[in-house]
Amino acid sequence: xxxxxxxxxxxxxxxxMLKSATVRLVGYEKVGNGFCTAIVRGQITxxxxxxxxxxxxxxxxxxxxxxxVIARPYPNLEAILPISxxxxxxxxxxxxxxxxxxxxxxxxxxxxxxxxxxxxMLKSADVHLAGYETIGAGLCTAIIRGNVADVAxxxxxxxxxxxxxxxxxxxxxxxxxxxxLEETLPTADYWIETPTPVNIPMLALQEEQxxxxxxxxxxxxxxxxxxxxxx
Numbered sequence: 001x002x003x004x005x006x007x008x009x010x011x012x013x014x015x016x017m018l019k020s021a022t023v024r025l026v027g028y029e030k031v032g033n034g035f036c037t038a039i040v041r042g043q044i045t046x047x048x049x050x051x052x053x054x055x056x057x058x059x060x061x062x063x064x065x066x067x068x069v070i071a072r073p074y075p076n077l078e079a080i081l082p083i084s085x086x087x088x089x090x091x092x093x094x095x096x097x098x099x100x101x102x103x104x105x106x107x108x109x110x111x112x113x114x115x116x117x118x119x120x121m122l123k124s125a126d127v128h129l130a131g132y133e134t135i136g137a138g139l140c141t142a143i144i145r146g147n148v149a150d151v152a153x154x155x156x157x158x159x160x161x162x163x164x165x166x167x168x169x170x171x172x173x174x175x176x177x178x179x180x181l182e183e184t185l186p187t188a189d190y191w192i193e194t195p196t197p198v199n200i201p202m203l204a205l206q207e208e209q210x211x212x213x214x215x216x217x218x219x220x221x222x223x224x225x226x227x228x229x230x231x
Contacts, residue, residue: 002054003037007141008105008172009063010036020053021046025180032136104151107141113166114140117158124157125150131186
């Protein structure tokens with residue numbers, strides 16, 4: 001487990017943990033006042049490598065709070081961790097990659113600043129607002145999806161708007177999120193592509209209507225026979 005005081009920081013930390021070792025991200029724990037913890041599982045050596053990489057990443061963000069590696073946890077310990085439902089998904093294979101686009105996270109202190117930043121992000125680039133997260137201490141994070149260039153443009157515009165309205169806290173751009181990371185964010189639920197019905201124009205065949213008109217009885221005049229004499 002690695003703990004930070006920022007939601008974008010914990011997502012970036014979790015991304016690094018997943019990319020540094022063969023581990024599974026099974027969830028986050030948010031306990032208020034901005035404290036967030038990413039929880040991974042795997043072989044003890046892989047978990048140690050992932051936690052070390054995550055701690056270094058969190059330090060770079062200036063957000064590291066604490067880390068812990070628990071070897072061979074007892075089954076009852078899982079009762080206090082957000083992992084049971086996630087583990088059942090992993091073991092049954094009921095998960096799928098929903099998108100390969102970048103994730104952008106922008107965190108503010110205060111809800112108005114986050115809403116204003118989200119509005120500016122949507123207006124400045126071709127991105128989709130997937131949802132938002134609140135972790136206490138007034139910290140709110142807007143989550144967007146799109147290609148890397150559009151997400152970078154939108155995040156910069158949103159940061160400037162957040163600073164104008166209130167307080168900008170931190171940001172994060174993840175270019176190629178792994179499947180585990182996508183499954184733990186509200187983006188995953190939002191990005192399900194539903195088939196759009198296609199309207200195919202069809203010519204309505206109208207039955208030809210025929211109107212029968214009754215004609216009056218016509219009398220045929222007798223033809224007069226004319227004899228042409230010899231000249």
